[in-house]
Amino acid sequence: MSKTIKILGINRHRLKTDGKGVTTLVALPGCPLRCEYCINKEFLQQTERLQEVTIEKLIEKLSDDHCYFVYTGGGVTFGGGEPLLQMESIVSFLNACPEEWNLTIETSLNVPYVHESLLQSERVSFIIDIKSMNKDIYERYTGKSQEQTLCNLKQIAKQVAGGRYYVRLPRIPGYTTEVHIDESVEALCALGINKNNIQIFDYVVE
């Protein structure tokens, strides 16, 4: 029986927002974290939008943009929620989609492991939202332990070439100060992550 994937939505023709070239964002449901300023909370709970499709069907649907992907070096971005909750389906997608398509995974890395095929494939990149490297702040802000995230981050720093990932480090109002940001950068560098792979940005809270 062919593998399926649960999806919440598809957003086409994105340019340089979440990966190289032209990308199509495939939003997947569910997230293990409960971040205080999550802008996707309602979206993640819209179960009436949930569709379960076979990997073949999804590839067929996304193939309308095959030429864009090929000519711009783009491809498909899996976001969410936490796309790695459906890791096996993403691995099947990687194995079945045209080899010119690149895949980007937007993740918090707070999952039990990251599949070897995703770590090893030159076609896969990661955008990692790390929240904070400070254990207490992380737990207060997300409601979850940081342990799995750190373990997976170490794997990525060890196995994945620098050009295939970057780590997003947010300034979180009411949670992180500039001192915390500097400490997080230091902690990331101590794991072997190059400063050029760290992107500091502001969470805008309304």
Ligand code: SF4
């Ligand atoms: S990791 Fe992202 S989707 Fe999940 S709760 Fe945090 S902000 Fe929301």
